[in-house]
Amino acid sequence: MAEAAQRRVQHAEQRGTRRDAQEAILDAAEQVFAENGFHGATTRAIADQAGANAALIHYYFGSKEALFETVFARRAGAINAERRARLATLRAQGQPSLEQVLDALLRPTVALGHDPTRGGAHYARLVAHVAQGTDARSRRLTGDSYDAIARRFIEEIAAAVPGLDRVQAVHAYLNTIAIGIALMAPTGRAQALMAPCPAPSETLDEGLARSVRFIAAGIRALAAPD
């Protein structure tokens, strides 16, 4: 059949120029899961997006569930490694300011959302989805990938703000993440609410600086006696 033959040729061409099918599936899954959630995504849609076959997903990952958890955990290590590296650089110069700590926490994830070339934006939306989930799997995945880094930053926040106790530092961290998650999910709400005025275009640094300023003032208000 000419149709199948053409598909084979096309596929052979891709094999040389493109990355592994396994990685293509992970990238495609990142996008489809981010757009539709776990239940709304189908293995067929992921396979189509990857230019692969649905059966390959089970060959490589065993199940849709295992694929989802692999996708979620894949970038977490890199994000948290960058956060730790930024903290280490700051610590080498003495006690970092609260603003510096918050920038180290938020920048690696917010930068993903602004990544124009690759799928980091999809992961950002996926994290936003899972972090807000109340089901058992969402809690487990969030805890496994982000509990350790959370505790580290809670300590750093407490160290950067005299008079902030542990309970307040936990809330400071959670408020920071809440705003960070909202920044990552491109709901188009800011543009909608500024209409009919055009929303001013904003660089990553400008948006991040505004959020850091907002959060830092909020955290210091938690520590102030009144």
Next chain:
Amino acid sequence: MAEAAQRRVQHAEQRGTRRDAQEAILDAAEQVFAENGFHGATTRAIADQAGANAALIHYYFGSKEALFETVFARRAGAINAERRARLATLRAQGQPSLEQVLDALLRPTVALGHDPTRGGAHYARLVAHVAQGTDARSRRLTGDSYDAIARRFIEEIAAAVPGLDRVQAVHAYLNTIAIGIALMAPTGRAQALMAPCPAPSETLDEGLARSVRFIAAGIRALAAPD
């Protein structure tokens, strides 16, 4: 068949003491949609939760999609009416403070999450889910139910904080809602991060006051020249 007869008797008993089947379905749908999202929820699970039949959902609402939109819009009117009433009460006493405006915005929804008796908490989780969604339906539902009230509160925030321009007021509102949404979704993250120390129990007023203090300081920092 005795089994069917018994079910009919049971049902007849319920008819007197319980509310309409239609309302029971809405309450059940609120819970099941909140726990599993739109795609993860099934009409059968909703019907079981409501003690009704799956066919009734289509009889009353036409489709799963229409049921979802009905559930989402049901409480929005009441929430926003309460917000407007609180604003009116404040306005009758002169220009309200930023803290008073933020309390009027957050309290009606956060109070839902603390409702111990019935399904307000489920709606809170549902709103959190939809507000973070990036798909077309989530954007439309959010806009239809919450755009008008958002613009009203953006004006109030700007009026309460001298020097805050419109763009900054929009971001102030969005940051407020981001923290409000995080407050509504009981992810158990605060308890997890405070472990092994026991999380101090907190009343609605205490938690709300802390969030308002945090947000108000953040918003004022947006208006400050440096």
Next chain:
DNA sequence: GTCTATAGTTCGATAGAC
């Protein structure tokens, strides 16, 4: 490794008895 074909299940929705 990658494909086609399909098994087995579950879904949303409908028809029709009562």
Next chain:
DNA sequence: GTCTATCGAACTATAGAC
């Protein structure tokens, strides 16, 4: 209005050719 029964479609996952 509310039920039972069921349809057709879509899903995850697997079997087996290549």
